[in-house]
Amino acid sequence: MGQLNTFPLSYKVQGQRIVIVGGGEEALNKVRLVTKTTAQVVIISRSVEPLFSGFPVEVHARAFAAADLDGAALVFVAEEGADAELAKVSARARGIPLNVVDVPSECDFYTPSIVERAPLTVAISTEGDAPVLARLVRARIEAMLAPNLGKIAGLAGRLRHLAESLIQDGPSRRRFYERLVTSPEIERAESRGEGLVAATKLLQQHAAGERRGVVWLIGAGPGSEDLLTLRAQRLLQEADVIVHDQLVPSVVVDMGRRDAERIDVGKAKGHHSFSQAQINTLIVRLAREGKRVARLKSGDPMVFGRAGEEISALRKAGLQYQIVPGISAALAAAADTATPVTLRKVSSGFIMATAHGADDGELNHWAQLAQSGLTLALYMGKSIASEVAGRLVAHGLSPLTPVGIVVNAGRSTMTTYSGNLSSLIEGHATLADGPAIIFVGEAVEAGDWADAAQLAGMSFKVA
Missing domain, CATH: 3.40.1010.10 (Tetrapyrrole methylase, N-terminal domain)
Structure with a gap:
């Protein structure tokens, strides 16, 4: 494992100023980051583009002066020229940490990719070598952390004294905090503005030895x-x-x-x-x-x-x-084949049904629905597909009604078949192993079935 050239830490900026020298796109990128803090953010540049109106910043459209760094905690230089050079010299003379955008060799610190759930912050840095990688890692961490996690962390802070008075045992207190910050019930309560009440109740239950599953x-x-x-x-x-x-x-x-x-x-x-x-x-x-x-x-x-x-x-x-909720197989099958199960002037609706065990009345109802323009998505019907197709035709559905079958929808082993009710009735096809979705309706023809095995005229098995 290699050694770090930087030491990761959280730098306190509360009540201080962050000065950004520059008025263009690079300055805006830094503004998006630093305005997440409580610091006063100051923009100084002779050329300020109208990009900062939506942010709580102080903008000075003029030349930089050394006095602009009074009370500054951090300095960002996001442009080139005489003002930029003066800002660098002034920051170094005062010992203020300096970041020169896109010039790692001149930086005292790097700006990490940040996952913000205030007061929780996760920072990912590659010491300026691979910022794209840092952003990719950030996206993965964002996916792991609930949106309200920061507010729940705040609840933990507000309950600290009560928790210490009710739970003297350190390990038990840690288990309570684990329950608090991982509880979907607390997350939902917080979204309703009832987080503190729910968290206090959880604390009392934990202190009394109750474990609610x-x-x-x-x-x-x-x-x-x-x-x-x-x-x-x-x-x-x-x-x-x-x-x-x-x-x-x-x-x-x-x-x-x-x-x-x-x-x-x-x-x-x-x-x-x-x-x-x-x-x-x-x-x-x-x-x-x-x-x-x-x-x-x-x-x-x-x-x-x-x-x-x-x-x-x-x-x-x-x-x-x-x-x-999860993605149902019918929706995955529609995505796999780009089949618009609802299509303007063709299909006004979408019916999901299970073919296994369907009685004659149900099949008659499905046939009427399909005739009215709805798309059928039939689950659990692979072994009886030919029989179901025959009964749909017997109840009045046209033998030429398009049919598409997707086996193992949403998986790498997905296979597709296309034809119509007539070709399905002929029963030549031996479908691949796995769960299948059978689409029936005029909208099926609008999907991408060009590479699908045909349901008539051949016998085949796709492994």
Whole structure:
């Protein structure tokens, strides 16, 4: 591991001035950064572009004078010329830390990429060598930290004395603070302006030895880890237990805390399958033990995820829960094929339904909806696709109605097939392994299906 040429620290500027010499784009970039502080920001330049009106800064459109550095904590030079040279000499003569924009060799300090959740600040610096890398790292950290985290950190400060009086044990007090800053319930309360009340209640519960569990019903999306929501990522990092379906890829499950318990409740060869009643009992028991439970479901938990039954069990047990939406497979399939499932003058709506177990009345209803211009997205129908297509035609839908099938939507193994109801009825296709979405409707023709295997005229299997 190499050694640092700089020492990272937080520099106090409260009640002082930050002077920026320059009036152009580079000066504006520094203004965006330093106006996040409580310092008085002063802009000095003979040529000031009208860029600073939206910021709390003091602008002087004139030549720089050495006296401009009176009371200054930091100096930025963001232009060239005689004024810039005088500013450099004056700053060095007074021992004021100096930053010359884009000239690392003349800088006493570098401006890092900052993740700001005041009073929490995370700074990322590459000592001026790779600012683009610093920005990329910043984006990843931004994704990890809840928007209200700074306000919750402020709550921790306001409760410090009360926490010390109620919880004498140091490790127990640390556990309380961990619960406070990772609690989605506190985050929601803070967004309603009720953060202090909720945090005080949590403190009292912790001091009394109460451990309140919670279940987060999280949509894992179609399978690619980069399609997981930011909220889902944060909660997976906070969960004590991850209860996941078999369809959720291990790469998504592994985004949870390393020490979190993992329980697979899905069907897999050689593995006992949990019934829905057993899953309900499991998550209730875990939450009653005071654990934070991530119930991880493929796609969106509210779309064919049987979340309603789990919510009912949690409500009956009087337990806290939260729904975290995910990208449903039908939406991922539409994105994979650029299929506009609603299209002006073609399709005015979009129906998601499960083909498995559908009775004749449902199929008749679907056929009428498709005839009226809606797009059908049928889940769990791969093995009976030919039969369903035949019954839709029998109920009046044209055999020439476009059909598109996406298997493993949102994943690197995604495969596509296209044709119409007639070609699907012929049943020549052997579809790839994996969950499938079957699109039916005129809007399907507007998607990108040029490279899709055709549903008629050949027998094939895409691995």
